[in-house]
Amino acid sequence: MSKIIVADNPLNELSVARDLLPQGLDAVFARHGSSEFNAALADAVCLVGFGDGTMDDAFYKSAPKLKLIQLLSAGYDRCDIEAARRAGVPICNNGGANSTAVAEHAILLMLAVSRRLVWQHANVSGGRWRGNNVDDVKLYEMKGKTLGIVGLGAIGKKTARLAQAFGMTVQYYDVVRLSEERADDLRVKFSLLDELLRTSDIVTLHVPLLAETRHMIGTPQLKLMKPSAYLINTCRGPVVDEAALIEALSNGTIAAAGLDVFDQEPPPPNNPLFALPNVTLTAHMAGPTYDTQFSRFRNAYDNCQRVMRGDKPLWVIPELAGLVA
Template sequence: MKKRIIVQGRLNDDQLAELSEHFELLEPLGSFDLSDAGVRETLSQVHGIVGASLPVTPEFLGAAPNLEVIATVSVGYDTVPVDELTRRGILLCNTPDVLTETTADTGFALIMATARRMVELATWVKAGAWEAGVGTELYGSDVHGKTLGLVGFGRIGQAVARRGALGFNMKVLYSNASPKPEVERELGAERRELDQLLSEADFVCLTVPLTEETEKLIGANELEKMKSSAILVNIARGKVVDEGALIDALERGVIKGAGLDVFENEPLGDTSPLPGMANVVALPHIGSATHETRTAMAQRAVDNMRLALIGERPLSPVNDEVLK
């Protein structure tokens, strides 16, 4: 009998065909309401789940006693209780590597757009307000030659740093748990404690994963340590920043601006002032949202699921102690 999987997300026809060649594809769950008998029936049969932003809870897992593998179509897995999966012998796989460069593109685009006030001024032009030369009140800030601070210096942080150092002659600082001597030699990067990085950098770009240690890592105290001319860019997770403190800092001119692809609550509600603030560029969490990268991420999830359920090592296991 073929093992059964459900796909909660977007795969193309070729990817679905690849999975159906090896496994029985169950209908996707219309909801995750465990009081629904149909949902519980489907979960009781499933061996693998492919998807993103799954509401994985102990109750959810309890309804899926045969579950062996979750292949998430994302690099982040902060919403998944990894320890609980490991305790139950369930393997979690993610999609690192394939979205590194695309997410770094988004980060650097936010640096450029915020510094040069591109969204604000493009809206100004569309509104028909361009009737004369641009005055000093609409000037932006240079990016080239400035100091770029990376909070987190993994794959994505290093990719952003390369764009800054090699493309824009920027001085690179990084705050990370461990030194990166090879990248220091390659880019001339210098390691700093967080407070010192915040005080020196013209652009502070966040690329850390969301953990208990990094939740609200950037709050009122940290924002006060930044230059008044500095710009904060967040391509990590929204909860890495204390959003209320950031709004206050932007309103009071504690920092110059912010480029944000992630937020505490997504989608942003109507009450959030961030989209309407002239010194903010707000994007709808599009860090990896290109045709090429999303296809590659989905394929990585497909490959992880296929390999894991046929008893081979997947490409990117998170809790690989389950394999041992």
């Protein structure tokens, strides 16, 4: 039987992982770095889990039979890509397994910010019913607003479809452009990034964290946005210059933000975002719904089986595509 390691993690529902495990796959379920995990590396053909900064050259030397790193996440910024390249081991992400969950969460944050959900909840639970200054509060609908999607991958496309169900107009920016026919089918319009920032009522970010995308939204970009605009981030915290965002939210450069990700995770208790009334925050929980447990492990096991029967794996990250060409 071919051996795989499934890295235990608090975000994994191992009962689902065990139930979905196909016959013929001998799986070791162990926490990354544990003695059981390290012992299993010598015979492991595939590793299923999340990116880990300890997966360096020494790690790959300890796993000479390894043919695949199969991530359960969409992001791979914690992986040592060059170490994987030197070892000749492709890294694959989760094949859009969490795309529905993240798209729904992006819409959730848009609604929460537009309707000031946290403020409303605090008022009612605090016995203030509609607050003390209800005349100063403006709540907004999403219908008729323009949504700007930065990054139109699997998550971005699903976000576009959900937004259109609310009656929003959708434009996008991506380094990979859709054909005109595909854009028409999806009912989205390509815009340059600066143009998108200037003309969108809500900007939502769905890009991987790369050298090119780190702090792609900073002070110059935030100043392009409407004073009434909202910024939504469910991809990776460092895509946004957090200090610049805090300043923009504090001085009225933009109206509000909905954030699932931060520069530092978990954020320190003195993070200035916590004191801002125009921010809605969640704890990097957009992706790991109970439903995604099935889709993530289903995709992971399918890719393991592909590799073991000599086929090319799916969803290889672009930086390592040459390993399976």
